[in-house]
Amino acid sequence: xxxxxxxxxxxxxxxxxxxxxxxxxxxxxxxxxxxxxxxxxxxxxxxxxxxxxxxxxxxxxxxxxxxxxxxxxxxxxxxxxxxxxxxxxxxxxxxxxxxxxxxxxxxxxxxxxxxxxxxxxxxxxxxxxxxxxxxxxxxxxxxxxxxxxxxxxxxxxxxxxxxxxxxxxxxxxxxxxxxx
Amino acid sequence: xxxxxxxxxxxxxxxxxxxxxxxxxxxxxxxxxxxxxxxxxxxxxxxxxxxxxxxxxxxxxxxxxxxxxxxxxxxxxxxxxxxxxxxxxxxxxxxxxxxxxxxxxxxxxxxxxxxxxxxxxxxxxxxxxxxxxxxxxxxxxxxxxxxxxxxxxxxxxxxxxxxxxxxxxxxxxxxxxxxxxxxxxxxxxxxxxxxxxx
Numbered sequence: 001x002x003x004x005x006x007x008x009x010x011x012x013x014x015x016x017x018x019x020x021x022x023x024x025x026x027x028x029x030x031x032x033x034x035x036x037x038x039x040x041x042x043x044x045x046x047x048x049x050x051x052x053x054x055x056x057x058x059x060x061x062x063x064x065x066x067x068x069x070x071x072x073x074x075x076x077x078x079x080x081x082x083x084x085x086x087x088x089x090x091x092x093x094x095x096x097x098x099x100x101x102x103x104x105x106x107x108x109x110x111x112x113x114x115x116x117x118x119x120x121x122x123x124x125x126x127x128x129x130x131x132x133x134x135x136x137x138x139x140x141x142x143x144x145x146x147x148x149x150x151x152x153x154x155x156x157x158x159x160x161x162x163x164x165x166x167x168x169x170x171x172x173x174x175x176x177x178x179x180x
Numbered sequence: 181x182x183x184x185x186x187x188x189x190x191x192x193x194x195x196x197x198x199x200x201x202x203x204x205x206x207x208x209x210x211x212x213x214x215x216x217x218x219x220x221x222x223x224x225x226x227x228x229x230x231x232x233x234x235x236x237x238x239x240x241x242x243x244x245x246x247x248x249x250x251x252x253x254x255x256x257x258x259x260x261x262x263x264x265x266x267x268x269x270x271x272x273x274x275x276x277x278x279x280x281x282x283x284x285x286x287x288x289x290x291x292x293x294x295x296x297x298x299x300x301x302x303x304x305x306x307x308x309x310x311x312x313x314x315x316x317x318x319x320x321x322x323x324x325x326x327x328x329x330x331x332x333x334x335x336x337x338x339x340x341x342x343x344x345x346x347x348x349x350x351x352x353x354x355x356x357x358x359x360x361x362x363x364x365x366x367x368x369x370x371x372x373x374x375x376x377x378x
Contacts, residue, residue: 001315001377001378002369002372002373002377002378003365003366003369005315005318005319005322005369005372005378006322006365006366006368006369006372007362007365007369008319009318009319009322009323009326009365009368010322010326010330010361010362010364010365010368011361011365012319012323013322013323013326013327013329013330013361014330014357014358014361016323016327016330016331017327017330017331017334017357018334018354018357020331020334021334034354037354041354041358045358045362057319057320057323058323060299060320061320061323061324064183064292064295064296064299064320065183065184065185065287065290065292065295066183066184066292066324067183067184068327071248073248074184074287075184075283075284075286075287075288076201076204076283076284076286076287077245077280077281077283077284077287078283079283080208080279080280080283081248081249081276081280082249082252082276135276135279136252136255136256136272136276137268137271137272138259146255160351160354163355164354164355164358167355168355168358168359168362171359172359172362172363175362175365175366
């Protein structure tokens, strides 16, 4: 019980701390932030249930008014903003990433965690695009065009999530709960 | 850690947080149901008046927080000028700014402790069913405590990297960073158990 709470809280803090890392600019001025990498890692390392709880705890603190989203954003305004769908999709993304890492046990961890993180990213985009189309009153296809520039960045993050999870599994096999 | 609550003391700081949140829900639903430019314009004007009432400092910090919306407003303006539907574009743009503005207003005028009280109140039915909500409250406290701590450790990792390499620390730093979070969690769990557990 204590271990679960500590892991969930520390990974929620990890998502917040990764949000403080300055964004890397891709060509064309598209920013890549490390925050969604933290969300994917919650799923691939902690597993579906604890990973989702960690993300929910992080979001609760964001909604309560702490500036923990990347760029120092936070508060209730982010839900109704154009990127609110992505924020609401965070827990679902962590859940899917965790579920796939837990279930797919054959083969290297890097592969299953990487694919799991990519699937989580796809779920994140589904939520984000629906949210954007509601707020901006556009069709989902039109909203999807607005976010295509971010897809390469998230593909890179899925690969990194796979590699990091696999290295963590080698360093602390007992702590990677999605495989423990 | 600094929360987004405004240091400018307003009358709304003393209003009950639950009432403000309920009013915000109703106002947001009304905004999304309203489809006329005049109605959205009026709501926008009310929102600005609410920001202006506590004074210039409050208004300026409130407007600064809305500045992050400009790329989306630019897209809406260009889109609706190109498709010759300016009225629809005005409704969408005004609604976006008003909805985010009102939500930020609640965040700016409600202290973190009052918000946590609302969470505790919302969790009360769970306690009655027999669930332990102390875990939730402890989790909130732990995240608030450990986010600056972890961020400082991450900054130290970055400096250690720079001391050894001329290149900037890239994604490689994520692994030791996550490892720190995992190890810290084990220590925190031991400390919680040593103090009698939950």
